[in-house]
Amino acid sequence: MTPDQAQEQIKQLTDQINYHSDLYYQKSKSEISDFDFDQLLVKLAALESEFPQFKAEDSPTQRVGGTITKEFDSVIHKYPMLSLGNTYSEEDLIEFDNRVAKGLEGQTYEYFCELKFDGVALSLTYEDGVLKRAVTRGDGTQGDDITTNAKTIRSIPLKLKGEVPAEFEVRGEAFFPIKEFQRVNAEREDIGLDLLANPRNAASGTLKMQDSSVVSQRRLDCFLYYLLGENLGYQTHSECMAAVESWGFNVSPTYSKRSSIQGVLAYIHEWEEKRHTLPVETDGIVIKVNDLNQQDQLGFTAKSPRWAISYKYKAESATTVLESITYQVGRTGSVTPVANLSPVLLAGTTVKRASLHNADQIERLDLRIGDTVFVEKGGEIIPKVTAVNLDLRKTDSEPIVYITECPECGTPLVRQEGEANHYCPNADACPPQVLGRIEHFIQRKAVDIDSLGPETIRGLLQNNLISNYADLYSLTFDQLNGLEFRIFSDKKGEYTARSLRDKSAGNIIKAIEVSKKVPFERVLFGLGIRFVGKTVAEKLAAHFQNIDALGLASFESLIAVDEIGDRIAHSVIAFFQNEEHIKTIEKLRQAGVQLKTDQSQIIVPESNIFADKTFVISGVFTQFSRDELQEKIKANGGKVISSISKKLDYLVAGDKMGPSKLEKATTLGIKIISEEEFIQMINN
Numbered sequence: 001m002t003p004d005q006a007q008e009q010i011k012q013l014t015d016q017i018n019y020h021s022d023l024y025y026q027k028s029k030s031e032i033s034d035f036d037f038d039q040l041l042v043k044l045a046a047l048e049s050e051f052p053q054f055k056a057e058d059s060p061t062q063r064v065g066g067t068i069t070k071e072f073d074s075v076i077h078k079y080p081m082l083s084l085g086n087t088y089s090e091e092d093l094i095e096f097d098n099r100v101a102k103g104l105e106g107q108t109y110e111y112f113c114e115l116k117f118d119g120v121a122l123s124l125t126y127e128d129g130v131l132k133r134a135v136t137r138g139d140g141t142q143g144d145d146i147t148t149n150a151k152t153i154r155s156i157p158l159k160l161k162g163e164v165p166a167e168f169e170v171r172g173e174a175f176f177p178i179k180e181f182q183r184v185n186a187e188r189e190d191i192g193l194d195l196l197a198n199p200r201n202a203a204s205g206t207l208k209m210q211d212s213s214v215v216s217q218r219r220l221d222c223f224l225y226y227l228l229g230e231n232l233g234y235q236t237h238s239e240c241m242a243a244v245e246s247w248g249f250n251v252s253p254t255y256s257k258r259s260s261i262q263g264v265l266a267y268i269h270e271w272e273e274k275r276h277t278l279p280v281e282t283d284g285i286v287i288k289v290n291d292l293n294q295q296d297q298l299g300f301t302a303k304s305p306r307w308a309i310s311y312k313y314k315a316e317s318a319t320t321v322l323e324s325i326t327y328q329v330g331r332t333g334s335v336t337p338v339a340n341l342s343p344v345l346l347a348g349t350t351v352k353r354a355s356l357h358n359a360d361q362i363e364r365l366d367l368r369i370g371d372t373v374f375v376e377k378g379g380e381i382i383p384k385v386t387a388v389n390l391d392l393r394k395t396d397s398e399p400i401v402y403i404t405e406c407p408e409c410g411t412p413l414v415r416q417e418g419e420a421n422h423y424c425p426n427a428d429a430c431p432p433q434v435l436g437r438i439e440h441f442i443q444r445k446a447v448d449i450d451s452l453g454p455e456t457i458r459g460l461l462q463n464n465l466i467s468n469y470a471d472l473y474s475l476t477f478d479q480l481n482g483l484e485f486r487i488f489s490d491k492k493g494e495y496t497a498r499s500l501r502d503k504s505a506g507n508i509i510k511a512i513e514v515s516k517k518v519p520f521e522r523v524l525f526g527l528g529i530r531f532v533g534k535t536v537a538e539k540l541a542a543h544f545q546n547i548d549a550l551g552l553a554s555f556e557s558l559i560a561v562d563e564i565g566d567r568i569a570h571s572v573i574a575f576f577q578n579e580e581h582i583k584t585i586e587k588l589r590q591a592g593v594q595l596k597t598d599q600s601q602i603i604v605p606e607s608n609i610f611a612d613k614t615f616v617i618s619g620v621f622t623q624f625s626r627d628e629l630q631e632k633i634k635a636n637g638g639k640v641i642s643s644i645s646k647k648l649d650y651l652v653a654g655d656k657m658g659p660s661k662l663e664k665a666t667t668l669g670i671k672i673i674s675e676e677e678f679i680q681m682i683n684n
């Protein structure tokens with residue numbers, strides 16, 4: 001390579017790396033895999049060492065990847081938050097070990113192994129046992145102050161108990177637990193929102209949100225893995241971790257001390273498969289020299305410590321041929337393209353299908369039918385197509401033309417500004433949408449007619465007994481008893497006959513009857529108004545009190561409701577402008593389904609004097625019934641719980657209270673108040 005070529009290539013690589021870094025750290029998105037990204041960096045570093053004259057001072061090989069944003073205050077880190085050297089090869093680890101041995105000049109040493117959690121690094125500062133600040137890594141020198149958002153993470157203690165140093169910093173990884181990630185995505189899919197791409201990017205995007213109530217709903221978690229401070233008195237990293245754990249922080253129990261690099265390799269092999277059973281996505285392991293003095297001796301490079309390194313597991317991938325693409329239509333009409341592949345073995349299972357997300361993704365990959373493609377299985381259950389092997393592309397292949405009509409009903413598809421997915425707008429007659437909406441209506445969180453399985457619903461649709469969820473309320477026992485229908489078995493690839501027995505028919509009729517008592521907010525959620533999830537339905541029901549007021553609400557009055565934005569408001573208005581929807585609601589009304597809030601259930605807020613306070617009520621009272629007392633507490637912002645623990649704030653004690661409760665509360669030092677004292681508190 002001539003110096004000119006090298007200079008040009010260094011420039012190109014730098015631009016490419018900066019582009020992907022910006023996407024990843026600023027916009028919480030990735031267009032290439034971590035492995036491909038890391039390869040770009042390796043290539044750049046190699047060129048820079050061969051042609052040091054072209055190495056820029058601010059080269060991505062020399063600095064930590066992120067930056068700060070304008071939306072938050074920036075905070076300068078007391079101790080810089082660096083990156084970690086990383087490798088995908090065991091030989092590199094052995095080389096790392098040789099460097100450590102050399103640096104420590106014959107001393108013995110041991111390693112502390114941890115998993116590398118795939119989330120966002122956080123630095124937490126505590127003063128006198130109280131959380132003062134939570135800051136992101138940013139550019140390593142300064143980060144974003146996201147304290148308010150971090151406080152919504154339940155496993156980050158706001159106040160520590162017992163003896164802790166007057167001031168210290170603890171670092172860890174905030175992450176989206178896989179289960180929570182799946183829950184949030186299922187909810188998003190259910191109400192027609194685009195899906196979050198992966199837990200790491202979603203965690204990063206979430207922590208940078210301006211509205212911490214949304215952050216709170218996402219239920220992020222955090223594992224701590226680093227303690228810093230002046231004169232803390234610990235000799236090793238493992239002592240630090242034991243201390244951090246004893247102060248009530250969440251430390252993953254997966255760590256292990258190893259006395260040699262062979263032991264480290266064994267740890268790596270041990271976790272290669274097992275890590276998929278953890279509640280969090282991991283992309284490798286981190287090894288740290290355990291002794292803190294030795295860490296000091298080894299020191300840092302510009303970008304990372306010399307006493308630690310991460311080993312990253314390579315996502316398992318395979319190559320196969322893209323045979324065709326099918327388009328699936330969901331409940332809200334959103335269309336998802338799925339790749340049908342020649343069967344290939346990947347991470348122990350045969351893969352035939354892979355997700356393609358949307359039209360942009362197909363375009364980005366420049367996919368063509370007949371292409372040889374790479375498929376990868378990360379932490380996700382559904383594998384994805386990551387790239388095309390262009391060397392094997394057939395000369396006569398043509399770019400894929402995305403469908404313009406619904407594969408299920410032929411209606412022209414639409415795609416709204418700013419949305420990733422195409423939609424079929426034929427909501428009332430497109431079969432998967434009709435079926436999906438009924439399933440949505442009967443789910444447990446909505447009206448809860450759980451004896452009706454998806455197969456039976458298909459049977460009812462096949463027999464033209466229903467065409468939407470309101471029709472369920474006209475079904476009779478005689479119609480259901482002995483009902484015959486066919487279901488398609490994926491396994492056998494053919495239809496089989498089914499029929500309903502009298503017992504199931506009776507159960508279904510009973511469940512439908514019971515569902516008439518379900519409160520309005522759950523019915524409202526069940527209606528399946530796009531973007532109206534469970535929480536939004538609760539807000540709307542509490543505010544408008546009945547379906548008629550909601551149906552008449554103007555755009556202005558909708559957005560005046562807490563947490564209701566433009567998009568939801570437009571969607572609600574559009575829903576009630578549809579004649580068919582009005583007819584459906586009338587049928588529900590005729591059937592006796594709850595379309596207004598139950599007035600006796602409404603608690604009128606009086607004050608917030610009991611905010612964050614918990615109460616246990618015990619015994620008999622003279623001025624209030626127990627229910628009234630409970631309502632009073634709630635109306636003043638408090639919470640009633642059932643059992644006495646250290647965390648309890650007040651025990652409201654009436655007559656004839658059990659002696660054991662009283663004793664427990666006394667020993668735990670809980671405030672015990674009488675009915676009179678309670679009345680005084682709320683009257684003050």
Ligand SMILES: NC(=O)c1ccc[n+]([C@@H]2O[C@H](COP(=O)([O-])OP(=O)(O)OC[C@H]3O[C@@H](n4cnc5c(N)ncnc54)[C@H](O)[C@@H]3O)[C@@H](O)[C@H]2O)c1
Pocket residue numbers: 020021024025029030031032033034035037038064065082083084086114115116117118119120121122137172173225286310
């Ligand atoms: N796909 C893309 O487009 C793209 C773009 C930029 C960066 N990336 C990826 O992001 C990473 C960037 O590297 P980086 O500088 O952020 O460093 P890094 O993520 O490789 O390593 C440092 C980070 O590891 C995390 N970590 C997790 N568990 C830890 C533990 N037990 N102990 C210590 N740290 C732990 C911390 O957040 C720390 O900041 C690389 O993995 C890279 O592949 C991907």
Ligand SMILES: [Zn+2]
Pocket residue numbers: 329406407408409410411424425426430431
């Ligand atoms: Zn359709």
